[in-house]
Amino acid sequence: MQYLALLYTDPALEPAYGTPEFEKLMQGYFGFTAFLKEKGAFLGGDGLQPVETATSLRLRGGKVETMDGPFAETKEYLGGYYLMEVPDLDTALKYAAMIPTAEYGTVELRPVMVF
Amino acid sequence: MQDTVARAVEAVLRENRGRLLAALIARFRDFQLAEDALQEAAASALVHWGRAGLPQSPQGWLLKVAGTKAIDRLRRARREGDKAAAAALLSGDEAEEDPEMIPDHRLRLIFTCCHPALDQKSRVALTLRTLGGLTTSEIARAFLDAEPTMGQRLSRAKARIAAAGIPFKVPEPEDWAERLNSVLTVIYLIFNAGYTVGPVAGRDLCDEAIFLARLLNELHQGDPEAEGCLALLLLTHARRRARIGADGVTVALADQDRSLWERTMLDAGLALLDTAMARGSPGPFQIKAAIAACQSQSPPDWRQIAALYAGLYRHEPTPIVRLNQAVAEAEAGQLSSALAALQVLAEPLADYQPYHAAAAEYLARAGQTGTALAAYARAIALAASPGDAAFLVRRRDRLRS
Numbered sequence: 093m094q095y096l097a098l099l100y101t102d103p104a105l106e107p108a109y110g111t112p113e114f115e116k117l118m119q120g121y122f123g124f125t126a127f128l129k130e131k132g133a134f135l136g137g138d139g140l141q142p143v144e145t146a147t148s149l150r151l152r153g154g155k156v157e158t159m160d161g162p163f164a165e166t167k168e169y170l171g172g173y174y175l176m177e178v179p180d181l182d183t184a185l186k187y188a189a190m191i192p193t194a195e196y197g198t199v200e201l202r203p204v205m206v207f
Numbered sequence: 208m209q210d211t212v213a214r215a216v217e218a219v220l221r222e223n224r225g226r227l228l229a230a231l232i233a234r235f236r237d238f239q240l241a242e243d244a245l246q247e248a249a250a251s252a253l254v255h256w257g258r259a260g261l262p263q264s265p266q267g268w269l270l271k272v273a274g275t276k277a278i279d280r281l282r283r284a285r286r287e288g289d290k291a292a293a294a295a296l297l298s299g300d301e302a303e304e305d306p307e308m309i310p311d312h313r314l315r316l317i318f319t320c321c322h323p324a325l326d327q328k329s330r331v332a333l334t335l336r337t338l339g340g341l342t343t344s345e346i347a348r349a350f351l352d353a354e355p356t357m358g359q360r361l362s363r364a365k366a367r368i369a370a371a372g373i374p375f376k377v378p379e380p381e382d383w384a385e386r387l388n389s390v391l392t393v394i395y396l397i398f399n400a401g402y403t404v405g406p407v408a409g410r411d412l413c414d415e416a417i418f419l420a421r422l423l424n425e426l427h428q429g430d431p432e433a434e435g436c437l438a439l440l441l442l443t444h445a446r447r448r449a450r451i452g453a454d455g456v457t458v459a460l461a462d463q464d465r466s467l468w469e470r471t472m473l474d475a476g477l478a479l480l481d482t483a484m485a486r487g488s489p490g491p492f493q494i495k496a497a498i499a500a501c502q503s504q505s506p507p508d509w510r511q512i513a514a515l516y517a518g519l520y521r522h523e524p525t526p527i528v529r530l531n532q533a534v535a536e537a538e539a540g541q542l543s544s545a546l547a548a549l550q551v552l553a554e555p556l557a558d559y560q561p562y563h564a565a566a567a568e569y570l571a572r573a574g575q576t577g578t579a580l581a582a583y584a585r586a587i588a589l590a591a592s593p594g595d596a597a598f599l600v601r602r603r604d605r606l607r608s
Contacts, residue, residue, distance in 0.1 A: 180373070181374065186382075203372050
């Protein structure tokens with residue numbers, strides 16, 4: 093099955109760019125990406141620019157409405173994702189627990205719909 | 208004749224439902240399909256067994272026919288363009304098994320039903336429905352839910368297993384302890400529901416829980432926590448006839464008529480607890496069973512019980528464990544330290560009936576009658592059963608006079 097792991101974090105709780113903590117965090121993500129690749133489970137994954145850069149859009153009555161900001165104002169924001177190919181939810185959960193986000197944010201696992 | 212056949216089908220299903228469902232789910236990986244196919248097979252059995260008599264292996268017959276019915280359903284779905292059905296058909300066909308030899312996949316079934324990705328109430332309901340063989344309406348009644356609500360809960364849980372990719376397998380060794388605890392918690396919740404509500408329409412959830420705990424121990428032998436859980440249930444259940452007096456009022460442990468305790472069940476529980484502890488790997492269920500064992504001694508060793516609750520707190524740091532520790536301390540004669548502990552628990556346990564009952568009891572012992580009466584009023588208002596309420600009213604009236 094394919095699972096999308098959505099990485100939600102509170103930006104206020106993330107270590108600042110350039111600090112040793114930040115460096116350690118990034119190493120954690122690189123390590124996890126390498127692990128997924130080694131397992132043949134990596135389909136994709138990226139970090140996202142900060143939530144301030146978000147632009148949201150919807151069509152209402154045929155008119156495009158654009159909004160400066162994310163879909164919803166919350167404390168934790170989508171900060172990145174991994175797309176994995178694994179046999180089942182147990183494996184997905186085991187892998188997701190290895191993502192650094194799990195330690196200071198929340199990882200949401202969503203099975204990808206198959207058509 | 209038709210009555211005899213109906214009874215025979217019912218008996219075979221009651222005895223083998225969990226095993227048949229587990230075999231069908233192992234083959235088709237679909238809870239709903241397995242359930243529907245088994246129900247259809249049972250309906251066929253009513254017709255065929257009435258005509259040709261009982262087959263040599265009734266459960267083998269049911270499994271074979273249910274397998275055919277499931278394949279029919281999948282073929283129909285495939286014709287309607289369902290790709291998942293086509294895939295299931297392929298793997299289902301491959302896994303054709305000898306119906307005379309029904310493999311036992313119930314351990315996998317237990318772990319799937321109690322998977323932490325399902326909410327706890329659904330785990331309980333699904334376990335009772337698939338392994339205990341209770342009907343949806345029986346489960347609804349036991350948990351004071353409307354039948355359609357419970358039906359929806361069960362369908363949602365089955366759909367979620369398929370959609371979320373919850374596997375039909377026994378957990379990996381590194382996940383074993385945590386996942387087993389989830390299973391044992393479900394069994395314990397079932398037992399507690401039976402303990403609070405009592406038998407409903409001839410179904411005793413306490414018996415169901417003991418059946419499940421026994422089954423788990425048969426399917427996976429030598430696990431100290433699974434043994435501890437069964438020991439706990441046996442030790443508690445052995446006292447059930449003494450727990451409620453002839454007038455329907457709950458009887459405190461110290462006042463119970465011990466001749467009403469079931470000695471054989473009690474001894475079985477104690478022996479099992481010894482076996483578990485000898486394995487040298489303690490856990491929360493073994494500690495709870497040890498507490499139940501201490502409580503069955505006359506008089507109970509309350510110091511030891513307080514120490515066991517302190518040990519349990521390391522596994523389950525909850526205010527309820529602290530409350531029980533305070534009660535044991537009070538019974539051991541450490542009334543002032545127990546009252547101090549109760550004070551701290553007032554806020555987290557504000558809506559917990561046993562908290563107010565304990566506070567009332569020990570405040571009364573300390574001579575604080577006014578505060579004790581207020582605690583009784585709160586405990587009576589929160590009582591879960593009429594027997595508990597009557598017990599508390601009796602204690603309160605004794606304090607008043």
